[in-house]
Amino acid sequence: MTDGNAPPSPRLEFREVDVELAGRAVLHRLSFSVAGGEMLAIVGPNGSGKTTLLRSALGLQKTSHGEVRLFGKPVDRLDPRQRALHAAWLPQSEAPADNLSVRDYVSLGRYPHVGSFGAENAEDGEAVERALEEAELTPFSHRGVLHLSGGERQRVLYARALAQGAPLLLLDEPTSHLDVSYQFRMMEQLHRFVRSSRQRAVILSVHDLNLACRYADRILWLAGGRCVALGSPQETITEERIYRVFGIDAGVHREGGQVAVFPRRPPPALLGPTPGSRRVHVICGGGSGEELLQGLVERGHEVTAGTLHLLDSDQVTCERLHIPGPLESPFSAITEGTRAAHREILARSEVIVIAPLMVGPGNLANLEDALPFVTGRPTYFLRGVPGPDRDFTGGKASEVCAELRRKGAVVVRDLAAFYEDLVRPGASSKPLDPEPLGDPETQRDPGAMAEEAK
Numbered sequence: 001m002t003d004g005n006a007p008p009s010p011r012l013e014f015r016e017v018d019v020e021l022a023g024r025a026v027l028h029r030l031s032f033s034v035a036g037g038e039m040l041a042i043v044g045p046n047g048s049g050k051t052t053l054l055r056s057a058l059g060l061q062k063t064s065h066g067e068v069r070l071f072g073k074p075v076d077r078l079d080p081r082q083r084a085l086h087a088a089w090l091p092q093s094e095a096p097a098d099n100l101s102v103r104d105y106v107s108l109g110r111y112p113h114v115g116s117f118g119a120e121n122a123e124d125g126e127a128v129e130r131a132l133e134e135a136e137l138t139p140f141s142h143r144g145v146l147h148l149s150g151g152e153r154q155r156v157l158y159a160r161a162l163a164q165g166a167p168l169l170l171l172d173e174p175t176s177h178l179d180v181s182y183q184f185r186m187m188e189q190l191h192r193f194v195r196s197s198r199q200r201a202v203i204l205s206v207h208d209l210n211l212a213c214r215y216a217d218r219i220l221w222l223a224g225g226r227c228v229a230l231g232s233p234q235e236t237i238t239e240e241r242i243y244r245v246f247g248i249d250a251g252v253h254r255e256g257g258q259v260a261v262f263p264r265r266p267p268p269a270l271l272g273p274t275p276g277s278r279r280v281h282v283i284c285g286g287g288s289g290e291e292l293l294q295g296l297v298e299r300g301h302e303v304t305a306g307t308l309h310l311l312d313s314d315q316v317t318c319e320r321l322h323i324p325g326p327l328e329s330p331f332s333a334i335t336e337g338t339r340a341a342h343r344e345i346l347a348r349s350e351v352i353v354i355a356p357l358m359v360g361p362g363n364l365a366n367l368e369d370a371l372p373f374v375t376g377r378p379t380y381f382l383r384g385v386p387g388p389d390r391d392f393t394g395g396k397a398s399e400v401c402a403e404l405r406r407k408g409a410v411v412v413r414d415l416a417a418f419y420e421d422l423v424r425p426g427a428s429s430k431p432l433d434p435e436p437l438g439d440p441e442t443q444r445d446p447g448a449m450a451e452e453a454k
Ligand code: ADP
Pocket: 021, 022, 026, 044, 045, 046, 047, 048, 049, 050, 051, 052, 053
């Protein structure tokens, strides 16, 4: 196959495809095509038909209506070897029968080239070595496949698919067992794979909407076996669609051509009443908020956090705990739009907590945003006010903190007492008198603060 200027025919085409399993319709009138150079992500809840769609694409699943075409030919007219030369398949999981070495397992991907009894030639060997390297498995190549972790085994299946050398890759949740770093590395590789030739295409099912947003050219949304949307992430990712398809409340953040999704924790009202729960906004970053965020969620508070930079360790904690809040791209300055979103969240909060974070030019805005909201709202500096050891703004952060203190922010050192104070009646709903600025490290008894507020 060669690259030409004319657009290649679709790598895959579904024409009004129905699939039935055990007498039940699982896919309904699916029609779409995937062009060369494209990455298509399939998203949908469990049981929506993603695996069935991918298996049908490979001819592993019979259709009851319509037609599937692979590289312009009906898939059911291609023999298994021809199919394997066109398309490689990475299943969700596979239980290896024997304890083959990783290298031998990956070599199985070369079967359409070497045939059943053929010996591996130099080209096959090179393809296997390359695939092992891409999947970062070279150091594991002599290990037995039965003695690998779930993530390592997933990378073995990925390497086997790469070794096959087919221009179309079909991958069923290829990132489900991978840690976040491998997830990004695999998606980057797949991105390069499709961009390197207009003959190539990638179709993958994925649960992480953010990976789909970041890397897919288009997203096919499946619900109950039907395609409910098909288009670019920018076009198709909306709060309403996420709610309709997945039944979850999620925010969608758009910026500079990028889309990011952040699920919100169901409001406490939906989870049932938690006595004394408060809307607590946490200003944190770099792991300074981890213990606090966890503790607040465990106590049933409605927690927000921000603004956080994507991939910051506190942002990862927030994602795990479903804590919403404004997000910014990694290492970028916080934009005015994000600050406006932050101020909206601050305005809705009942309590503000400033974790013992490092303050630099990249996050000073978070403290400045809090200034108008301190009066009338209990505001705590957890474990002290940022001093010279945590102020990397040439003193600007210290000035803002002094202003926050003048407006009533207090220092709290004891997390347990803080949690207790939060649920004390009146602790978070009445305005406080501004506190005179004294020694910024002066420890306040949060209980006394509640008394003052009465
Ligand atoms: P997804 O990949 O989106 O989780 P699947 O394609 O695996 O969804 O499944 C779609 C539907 O088909 C589900 O309702 C599932 O229970 C059903 N299903 C899957 N495999 C079979 C099977 N072998 N026999 C009968 N029903 C099946």
